[in-house]
Amino acid sequence: MPVLTDTNLEELKQKALKLRRDIVSMIYEAGSGHPGGSLSVLDILVLLYYKVMKVDADSYLDHDRDRLVLSKGHACPALYAVLADKGFFPAGELGRLRKINSMLQGHPDMCKTPGVEMSSGSLGQGLSVANGMALAARLENSLRRIFVILGDGEIQEGQVWEAAMTSVHYRLDNLVAFLDFNGLQIDGWIRDVMSPEPLLEKWRSFGWHTLEVDGHDYRSLAEGVNRAFAHKGAPTMILARTVKGKGVSFMENKAGWHGKAPGKDEYEQALSELASAKGGGVSHGKDSY
Amino acid sequence: MEKIATREAYGKALVELGQKMEKIVVLDADLSQSTKTVLFAEKFPMRFFNMGVSEADMMGTAAGLAASGFIPFASTFGVFATGRVYDQIRNSIAYTRLNVKIAASHTGITVGEDGASHQALEDIALMRVLPNMTIIVPADGGQTFQAVEAAVAHDGPVYLRLGRLAVPRVIPEGTPFELGKAQLLRQGSDLLIVAAGLMTGQALEAAEMLEKEGIQASVANLHTIKPLDGEFLIRMAKDTGAVVTAEEHSILGGLGGAVAEFLAENFPLPVVRVGIQDTFGESGTPRALLQKYGLTPESLVLAGKKALKLKNSPK
Structure with missing residues (x-):
């Protein structure tokens, strides 16, 4: 169970600033990619990989490691930044994102990238896969945990709701799901494109244990994880309120930054904002949507 | 001559192999009586997962089990095992080279009275264009048993095409079966x-x-x-x-x-x-x-x- 001291908190904030710089840099170098969702999901990944999950570069093929499925695969620059920082592969690979012969594909490829547990990119499939991993852990009486991160636009896919039934039917309390709820999808605000509301009620009515946290506040996220671990008999959905483009002022809450690389001036401005010790950004999770 | 449907032989083979290999798990989408996975379900209830009428979820769940070292067989009718879940097979099973065995019953025109909606006549074509996919179409009950064994021995996705109709033995008993060999x-x-x-x-x-x-x-x-x-x-x-x-x-x-x-x-x-x-x-x-x-x-x-x-x- 993660307990965060003030020192931990400061370390995580500094780590996140560095990783956000990596995200912006790799997408700038690649000339394409998805900065908005990568920046919104990053703090969830930081908490999981640095404070929660039992997995590291030296033992990432251990059968009993915890596993994470990034169902919203387009946010992979965030996952790649974390995995490189943790030593799963050399940091130099980040500059080869989306380039020919690279281990870092535009969307995650488990066959190419050490530490990526599941290929994704075609939305809506990750929760089913995570269910399978959770069933496997149970069959083996293993205490390993399965984490899955879904996008808020992604849950418009019907398969997500098939899987939502399965997680509950098989009482997969070794599974923790996060919803990166930044409120935006490619064509605009999700409430305008295809509203998922009432959102938490939907998951609850399917039988999920649900929580709501600030997806950029590590104490809030850690509290959510602790409460998920403590809940037995049903899976937990943690709705993390986030800001699309978090940390880069001109990207925040802008659907236009879903899948676009910054130009040179934008890139330099983003890096300078992310260099400040403040933690970057102007919006909080609760301000969005 | 005694006739047996390949789906029936499949169900029996699962039970026999399931006895020897505890990594074999079976998933079905509410058709276990027809696909004959019910035989496995009765024998190994803890390793059988009925997914209800949700084939896309079944394929993803099978992928997750395979990613964790199990050998899942996912069964439903051929139309629902291929076209309905094409993208799930493409992205979560074939692209990932995961060790999922898709065993489709009720393929071909001999599905009979259920009609066109249930007759998979294009399933091989759909599976054949997917890289990493192996496709086996057994001719009779005996060959089906060999095909299931070969599918288990092969590390990677397999599409096993089975039929509803009872068919006579056409491959002489004792004929060796080698994957990829006519x-x-x-x-x-x-x-x-x-x-x-x-x-x-x-x-x-x-x-x-x-x-x-x-x-x-x-x-x-x-x-x-x-x-x-x-x-x-x-x-x-x-x-x-x-x-x-x-x-x-x-x-x-x-x-x-x-x-x-x-x-x-x-x-x-x-x-x-x-x-x-x-x-x-x-x-x-x-x-x-x-x-x-x-x-x-x-x-x-x-x-x-x-x-x-x-x-x-x-x-």
Whole structure:
């Protein structure tokens, strides 16, 4: 169970600033990619990989490691930044994102990238896969945990709701799901494109244990994880309120930054904002949507 | 002769292999009575997962089990096991090379009375264009058992195509089964009939009929559609000079498509395809449907004569 001291908190904030710089840099170098969702999901990944999950570069093929499925695969620059920082592969690979012969594909490829547990990119499939991993852990009486991160636009896919039934039917309390709820999808605000509301009620009515946290506040996220671990008999959905483009002022809450690389001036401005010790950004999770 | 449906043999094989290998798990989408995975479910309830009527979720769950070291068999009818979940198979199973065995029952026109919505006539074509996929179409109960064993032994995704109709043994008992290797069941120098599934029996009957007219046909069972046994095809093409393909599937993209594509590039010669002629099926008894859609020994005889005429016509 993660307990965060003030020192931990400061370390995580500094780590996140560095990783956000990596995200912006790799997408700038690649000339394409998805900065908005990568920046919104990053703090969830930081908490999981640095404070929660039992997995590291030296033992990432251990059968009993915890596993994470990034169902919203387009946010992979965030996952790649974390995995490189943790030593799963050399940091130099980040500059080869989306380039020919690279281990870092535009969307995650488990066959190419050490530490990526599941290929994704075609939305809506990750929760089913995570269910399978959770069933496997149970069959083996293993205490390993399965984490899955879904996008808020992604849950418009019907398969997500098939899987939502399965997680509950098989009482997969070794599974923790996060919803990166930044409120935006490619064509605009999700409430305008295809509203998922009432959102938490939907998951609850399917039988999920649900929580709501600030997806950029590590104490809030850690509290959510602790409460998920403590809940037995049903899976937990943690709705993390986030800001699309978090940390880069001109990207925040802008659907236009879903899948676009910054130009040179934008890139330099983003890096300078992310260099400040403040933690970057102007919006909080609760301000969005 | 005793008949057994390949789906029935599949169910029994799962039980036998499940006894030996505890990594085998089985998923079904509310059709376990029909796909015969019920036999496994009764014996190993903890390793059987009924997913309800949600095939897409079933394929993803199977992928997650495979990613964790299990050997999942995911079963439903052929139409729901392929077209309905094409993207799940493509992205979560084939692209990832995960060790998922998709065992589809009720394929082909002999599904019968349920009609076109339930008759998978294009499933091989859909699976064949996916990289990393292996496709096995067993001809009878005995071969189905061997195919399930081979699927377990193979590390990677497999599409196993099974039928509803009880069929007689056509592959002689004791015939070895090697994944990706065609079996020559009858030797004749005038033409080669390449068949899979229940059309193997029809091909053997057609060869008898052709012999009465003085035409000597070889008959091969191509149980593995992918990877294709190219070496065998070239050798037999050289020996016979004309090929007929026979399958309970569209002539587009299945066994006939695969053989024609391969031979056009490597040893061009006449190839005549017998199968469903780019149309949907309909309700009817299996026998009436085989007749109406031309999946009979008589059709194969006509196709054989056409191939011979093409072979002997001046270039």
